[in-house]
Amino acid sequence: MIRFNQVCKRYPGGYEALKNVTFEIAGGEMVFLAGHSGAGKSTLLHLVAAIERPNSGSVVVRGQNVASLRGGALPYLRRNLGLIFQDHKLLFDRSAFDNVMLPLQICGGDYRESAKRVRAALDKVGLLQREKANPIALSGGEQQRLCIARAIVNRPSILLADEPTGNLDAGYAGEIMDIFQSFHQVGVTLLIATHDESALRHFAARTLTLKHGELQQ
Amino acid sequence: MKNWLAQHARALLFTLRRLLAAPVSSALNILVIGIALSLPAGMVVLLQNVQGMAERAVDAPQISVFLSMDAGRDDTARIDRQLKQHQAIGKIEFVPREQALEQIKQSTGLADVIGGLTQNPLPDAYVIYPKNTGAQALEALRDELQKWQGIEHVQVDSAWARKLEALLRFGRLATLILGVLLGFALVAVTFNTIRLQILTRRDEIEVSKLIGATDAFIRRPFLYSGMLHGLLGGAAAWLIIVTSLLLVNGNLAELAQLYASSLVLRPLSAGDSLALLGFSACLGWLGAWLSVAQHLRRIEPR
Structure with missing residues (x-):
């Protein structure tokens, strides 16, 4: 599903975020990406979603080499990915419902059908009762769950999460991990970047560990 | 779609x-x-x-011809005949001086002022509708009429337009x-x-x-x-x-x-x-x- 082949990413100024990274994630697999902060976890996720491009090597997602994708094709790649951010990236000028509605509006489609899917996604993360609330009125854990609802409303085959439990206390973090587990069970491919040791120990999932931009085997 | x-x-x-x-x-x-x-x-x-x-x-250019104040009946009759026979002129309209005065009295509200005049200051006049309404033809006609005896002033009304x-x-x-x-x-x-x-x-x-x-x-x-x-x-x-x-x-x-x-x-x-x-x-x-x-x-x- 996701294949990195000798990927290097260098930032202007010479800093090497990823050095010769090679790995493969099969469809339906749940993989953790571990490592200290600054090890290149976010950069790796950015490369999958083509938010950044590698300097060398290939990043193949669903059979497409993302590294050489034209700008015009990017939106269609991203519609098949669910992105979950540490800082949530929610929009505070609209309700929780409308936040989750955004990906469906972008794809276009029947409003009533879309609304049903939005409510299903909100229900999945336990926020159905808060659909009219502004995200600013939600707690950190609720905001993170709202971000997850937005990522899954499109029913993507791949979910990418960058420190999804980074700012949360243990109880909330456990809830989030349970939600991810349930996606794993229905066959979604998950790549979760985290430095949360308890989460890593909790699940018997493969873990890729990055250290100074290099993959530790 | x-x-x-x-x-x-x-x-x-x-x-x-x-x-x-x-x-x-x-x-x-x-x-x-x-x-x-x-x-x-x-x-x-x-x-x-x-x-x-x-x-x-501009649509209907006219030429106003004002006769001299001292033009007598003979002069008027001659000019009338000449105008009617002129090749370039389609239609003419005679405006006697009394009628012109009357018109001014009625339409401008200057009746009081005009009533005080001892003498009609307006000359007899013709309004001419030329056949050819091109600017040059109008000017040529004006210049020609201007030379006739008994005609004081010829004005092409569309000039201002x-x-x-x-x-x-x-x-x-x-x-x-x-x-x-x-x-x-x-x-x-x-x-x-x-x-x-x-x-x-x-x-x-x-x-x-x-x-x-x-x-x-x-x-x-x-x-x-x-x-x-x-x-x-x-x-x-x-x-x-x-x-x-x-x-x-x-x-x-x-x-x-x-x-x-x-x-x-x-x-x-x-x-x-x-x-x-x-x-x-x-x-x-x-x-x-x-x-x-x-x-x-x-x-x-x-």
């Missing part, structure tokens, strides 16, 4: 809601555009009115220049308005790009916003012109009464109104497009 229309309808609705969410700043923006547009459009309306009057005058025509050409050029300049101003105003919108909605644009929005999707509400600003600005300009004309016509009626004639400025025709709205909407769209092309590219998710 249905999907595509729905997307557009949603973008338009969304933009309208945004516009209404900040009514004061939207209204001020629209007013600026309206005022900028109302100047050239108002000038066009004025020119059209003046041109209309000039054309009515021709001078006016030249003035109008100048006016049209001035309007064109003003229109082009203020058209640029309109584009600049929408450019800036949309730039501000893009900057304030930076987060939304970034998130939309992250979750798979195409550039067209992101551009759409901004283009609609520019177009709506232009369209509403055009409507504001239309209102400004129509209101001004109503006010001016009220005053003009008084003035016209004093001169015993009727002067009414006609407002924009339906076609011109539509053209104004369409033109302003296009310019608004153009300003938005330039702004989007300039600023949207710089917003990339990180």
